[in-house]
Amino acid sequence: MSEVNNQLDTLLHEQRSFPPSEAFAKQANFNDPGVYERALKDPDGYWAEQAENITWFKPYDKVLEWNPPHAKWFVGGKLNAAYNAVDRHRQGPRKNKAAIIWEGEPGDDKVYTYEMLGREVDKAAHMLKNLGVKKGDRVTVYLPMIPELPITLLACAKIGAIHSVVFGGFSAKSLQDRILDGDSDVLITADGGWRRGGIVPLKANADEAVEGTKVRKVVVVQRIGEKSNATMVEGRDVYWHEEMAKAPTTPCPAEEMDAEDILYLLYTSGTTGKPKGIVHTTGGYLVGVNTSMRSVFDLKEEDIFFCTADIGWVTGHTYIVYGPLTAGATVVMYEGAPDFPERDRFWAIVEKYSATILYTAPTSIRTFMKWGPQYAEKHNLDSLRLLGTVGEPINPEAWMWYHEHIGKGRCPIVDTWWQTETGCAMIAPLPGITTTKPGSATRPVPGIDADIVDEQGNSVEPGHGGYLVVKKPWPSMLRTVWGDDDRFKRTYFGQFEGIYLPGDGAHKDEDSYFWILGRIDDVINVSGHRIGTMEVESAIVDHKSVAEAAVIGRSHEVKGQAITAFVTVKEGIETSPELVAQIKQHVVEKIGAMARPEEIIFTAELPKTRSAKIMRRLLRDIAEGRVLGDTTTLADPSVVESLKNQYAHTE
């Protein structure tokens, strides 16, 4: 936990606190502090109450069946996620309300009302059926942030197919791994995506990825058109717009799904080289995400919710698609980069659509800080009333900057801790109740029994740190790892019996507030993206000149963490700046740009213990320029001296 202790000093000196304003508290959906106690005493009752906000085709018989570590929520209940996200709103006063306001990077935009969205989802659902997709089939989705992305997810949900979204920044190889693991035979992609005016070659990656898989149909959305050099493979590839034109325009009936039927898979990095397919089911997930819209985000009928995440990550699944839409909200979805064409793009979007809630990542806030407040000052941000952050710990300075320059001192900030595995926000303020402290995600939301414990699993006293754990099941929890239930049990429930271990370290302050300090496993959080050290190491070792590699995350001013790779080359290979560039590029090709090492340090040997374990802690100390800790277990202490000199050299 050396990582954890490093950050503690700064955090422990954080004294500022911000109680909710009277006006905000008065109008908040959740403003009775008694809700925590009630939910803790009777979690099933609390969740049953929340489940009333979801439309069930058939009511459930039982709230929870818990056979640790396997949970079944809303047992026997039948429902459909797309019906809840779209169709039920088409029947009432929200019919002509904006569901999705989409803005393309080049400046094009489009508004879908619930009725319009519903028609598109129906057509896409028919299209998938026409292509032979059936209930339970996995559909892999590799799309840019265009409306066809949420439409595809909802169309899958409508017919009971399981979507598996792969972030557009992932390489062909990563896409292929996920197609193979999910065993899917249909891929939805595009002829490219826009990013800072350039074209992301999604189709070329897709072509490479589907080789050697069972994929029989590739549906291609034309986003780029003429400028794209994507090619179509006869018999396998079809255009989205052509297939949609063939689909009937009649409503597509919503498949009646069991509460525990799988809604989606989403892959996330772990401590081994192989990503885990996190399994989310239908009933519990929808209840969880819908609840957090009303509690943590205080969602109101007239809100315009702008979440800057990509739907390729869980934040987009939950807070662009299923959360806002099941709640009948208007959500803003932006295709591109925050600095295209100028560094004020987010603020221009907030102003243009009068966004009321903004949800973004600490790494973005730190980038905006670096650019300076003048970009936000160019725009009228008066519409904003609530701000949120997610993805990594937010440092108090970034929190204060967000508070002052974006929230103008009047918007509460909800720092939301959660994971792909948890489905929705778990530790976060309720903005009408909780006094916030910059840098703290505050406390578990009602219905979530989280704690910080020591090695033995005992709750730590205020003023101490330990492992973050969740002691009771919750509706939107992962159900298993796709195809590997043992890994699910080992990874998440292996440490403490029946208790969920997220893999984060945390500190409890005198008020029992939680301060999340970051990963305690071999996962690096680069700009809010989880990257496994093993995945990067395998990619580096795969380069023909490399013998061995050790990868660590070091602290980075903007990205939170950056990847440093220590590399030994094969006999007879000369190290050179070209080789550095080659290895970095190799990682990009194997995994994706977000995994590109910040620096490569060549070394004759890696520091290892006498039992041949790489001493990553030492490497991290070297990379962060700290005085080295205990090196007595090191097999060859001279390795460290030479590494230290090397590192000083690269800076």
Ligand code: 6R9
């Ligand atoms: C939603 C999401 C999960 C990991 C998680 C933790 C880090 C996320 C955080 C946070 C401190 C927050 N994390 N939110 N750390 N404060 N508010 O990001 O999911 O991509 O699965 O990442 O991100 O380390 O374990 P995911």
